[in-house]
Amino acid sequence: MSNPYIPSIAKIMDIIDETPDTKTFVIEPGLSFKPGQFVELTVFGYGEAPFSISGGNEDSIELSIRAVGNVTRKLHAMKIGEHIGIRGPFGNGWPLEKAEGRDLLIVAGGIGLAPLKPVIEWVCKNRSKLNEVTLIYGARKPSLLLFKRMFEEWKKCMNILLTVDEPEEGWKGEVGVVTKLCGKVKEFSDALTFMCGPPVMMKYASKTLIDLGFSPDDLYLSLERNMRCGIGICGHCAVSGMYVCKDGPIFPLDEALKFIEKPHEVQGVLD
């Protein structure tokens, strides 16, 4: 039995600048994974952090990473050809099988699009299995929108609604929070929703969708918690007897609502 704490060595094959603070790293070897799963990435000497797999296959995987702290900043300073450590994939992944034959709504904010990109790519490959598909994506500024290079391609398979908080030169799209766009998907009748983004965004977007008649058990959220081991032992991500790393990170809203701890807490999802 192999030791799940030991990372395997992987190599950075390509680095794509997505936005001023986010880069996509293409690394080899890849692994087989389910959309929504994540890996634990080690920058040797600096530490380890969880990142959603934003694309790829057995040959190579993509990780789209925003520089916020110790590990991520160092990673951003690394070059093609350098080595990192990878453990995983971990987590449950999005319930794609449930989407077949139904409408699919994808809601993302900021870096939250990363774990949803494999879903979008799956949709593009399996478009005929689904009815309506819409992507709602918001970011603080137009320049911070991830994966702009893919939008044209994606538009062929789905409706894309974009919004930003602060417009910049040349922005012709919507201005405002993601919640505003949620109101535009009234026509969805039997929809499954996959959502990932900052906690406040997820909170208000879920509320709006439920008000529109979406069922809370068809609303799936990807949660973020502090993770040290990624395999359900270290205890940091535990909420209410659940391990976000192992039982999640993706939960249906009605389940999440049951276990999110309420008073005295920064909520995460709903309070």
Place this chain on the structure above:
Amino acid sequence: MDTFVKIAKSKLKDFLQHIMENYTLYAPVKKKISRFERIEDPSQICLLPNRTEISLKPIFLPPKESLFRWKKVEDGYIIEDCLNGKEKKVIFGAKGCDVASLKILDLYMMEVSDPYYASRRKDTIIIGITCEYPRESCFCTAFGGMIPDEYDLWLTDIGDYYFVDIGSERGKELVSMELFERASPEDEERKREKIERAEQEIRKMAKIELEEYQDMEDKFEDKIWEELGDICLSCGRCNLICPTCHCFDVRDITNLDGSAGERIRVWDSCHLFEFAKTSAENFRRDRRARVRYRIYDKFVFSVKRYKLYACVGCGRCIDSCHAGIDIRDVLRRLIR
């Protein structure tokens, strides 16, 4: 097992000596504080009338351990696993609460097998012993009593002899030596009395009985969390001393130029400010939430996940809390 045996107190040393020939023996010793240590000579052992100050946990999950070491090389990194070969262990002199705690620890650490824990834990033989008289803080009776469900051998002091209960095949093999004698029904009776008396004493002191899986979830917004949050020091001692708390932090340390290093894990505490902090939020910024989390993790969340209370009533957290938070008082209020 239907046959009962006993061993004369005078022969215990021989028995332990015999064990040490084939196993590494861990037993309670008393220095400044009492704890289990590897025994080189049976005379080191100090059989206490009740539990040791430090539990069995550090034997299987040490406070600090290296997971792996790495070295930078031309084309990547070389990793050296710090997983040690296993040793054949016998734990002698463990009390009921500690043995019970292993079962809980096993659940948490082995749901996804933790190789470091597993390698230390695997095939460990447990020889427990009944408490002579409990400590003021003991309340194991709230969770079933002084004798755990699983053990290999269980000793009870009945005068000149220890009565020996056999709990497993491995235990049976151990008592096949001529050091052991057949026990009489009177011996067994004496044993039962002894246990009952001690348990009664605890019940009298602790005054707390939990039903199986009692629902406390409605106390989530109780005033008690505010009271406790005000006095808790967030020092983390209750977590570290608890035989069933198992959370850990993972840290990377390197040499001066970062060309080699190691990854270690260190016990962590859910009372600490940064425990649930992510890059975006701190989910338990408030001390009240942290205090509640620990109690709920032991009495509500554990029931949800594993259908048991993650507490064995050893009372160590009671003795070690500077703020005088008594988990029995907390429970009494929650089940009211």
Place this chain on the structure above:
Amino acid sequence: MVEKKIEIKEITKIEGHANLTIEIEDDRVKRVAFGIHEGLRHFETLIIGKRYHYLPELTSRICGICNVAHQIASIRAVEDALGIEVSEQVKDLRKLMLISSHIQSHILHLYFLALPDYIGVESAIELARKDIKLVKKAFKLKEACNYMTALIGGRAVHPCTILPGGFSKRITKGMIDKYLKKMREIYPFLLESAELFLSLDYPPYERESEYVALRDGRGIPLYEGKIATMHAVFDAHEYGEHIKERAVDYSTAKRSLIDGRDFMVGALARININGKLREDARELANRFGIRFPSNRVAWINPAQALENVHYAMEAMEIAENLKEYEPEKIEVPRTDGEGVAAIEAPRGLLIHHYVIEKGKCRYANIITPTAMNAENIERSLEGYVSKIADEDDGFIRKEAEKVIRAYDPCVSCSVHVMRIGKMSTFL
């Protein structure tokens, strides 16, 4: 008339901040001022009102180099004041701590502060580039001494185990053996160091002066004894009748005179007063033709090197016969009293004097070695510079610095209290 003024704004490679002004008129010294301009510190006022068990902790922070000496002087004064009994075993353990910290301080001074002057480099860092082996050896010695101090004291700087009447932790036979083993291990290097420092070319200047050190009639005591001058011996409690302190306007440190004379304390004074070097040290001194008592100021350095050998031998002797120490509850017989302790810090005699009332400090007086030496330093400089006043400035400067460094002045110690000068507006 040719006048010149030599000023060193900040004398480096000494502990603390000090300056030097030399005014020369027609090749004759007009004025020498060894000024200490370190910020003002208020230890004696600071410890007023503090509980007795905090006094060693607080006074330890007077000086980062001789903190062990301060702690032990402080605890002894407290014990003296409150009538606390101290066993021989505890005394021996304290002696061991004193000795290892003593040697450490001497090594630091000899190799890192003094030696660069004699080798013609700017610092030990430069020396490391030239002769890495030598510097490594010095570090090894220092490390070993710190290790020994920490074995008993918990850590080398501001130890944390000293309590009234004993220690806070168990000191096992294993620890004592480790101490002994380490001391044996470094002993050959101490001999080697002594050879090095006995063979350097020191300024030849000699000046007859008064020397003061502890004396117990047996060896060269560090821990306790009577205070002896070349002319008198008196009990530490009578220090006030002999040692008088005064202030000068160009320095924030106090000055002391003994029976009206300036005097020297420290390694040279200790050997001058007591003689009685142990065999190996004595043999070394003889081999290099050094005789005591000596009035050659720069021989403080060789004296330190010899002391290292002497005290190492003493420590080994003590450690060989020491039993395991088990901490026990110490009875404090009274909470009021007056206590004085005189001990030998690496730089010389150190006196702590407290009045304790209801367990709290009511009065404190601390006289540090550098405060005692300050006057003597100035007089020696005056004498030496007069002899070389016709040389060029650079030479005078260098030689003056050598003399000052020889004393190993510890400015932090000497300014532990401020008596004159205006309070800074920033305070």
Place this chain on the structure above:
Amino acid sequence: MNIGIFSLSCCEGCSVEFLNMEEEILDILNHFGIENFRLVKEVNKLPVDVAFVEGVPANENEVAKLLEIRRNSEILVALGSCSATGGVLAPGAKPVGHYVDVDHCLYGCPFSRDELKEFLTSIIIDKAFGKKEYSVCMECSLLENGCLLEEGYLCMGPITVAGCNALCPSNGKPCLGCRGSYEDANLKSHAKILLDKGFSKDEIIDAFSLFSHRDLREVIEWLKRR
């Protein structure tokens, strides 16, 4: 990269402790040049990349010196308790952070060598270095020491920021709180607990003011009012 070790008014124990890194200093010299270190050097220069400042400014000259150091350094590190939080010096003295921006603090009297090593490593390899948000008590319990507070000593461990590896309690002496408190510390509760344990108000104030940390002033005032 160049470093300098500067001392303002203090016991210079931190400089000494720096030298006590012994042979490790030689390793450090492979990465840093020591440009300024009055205790051991004659030629001392500015600017430096990393300035370690021990002690507190106790007069105008020292304040001026401190300002000059700040102007001439990329990273300024408060070395030791005096500099970082106040220390046992004159109670009126203010820590270095009162006069200039401080980038990092190395707490302790003296600072911990392990932490200094950790800090230097973080500079060399550009890794994050931050204040610990937990107590000496945590470190003490990790070492499985017996608890001195339980034994009746006045221990500051529960409110003192970790990093010394519980040095004093491990040596049988209660923590003096030389490192100052951490942000999340429950100061008031600790004071109350000590009162409950039977320590007098006076004793507690004494202990809390030993290192004149500014962050403890509020509790001291609160205690005085009680």
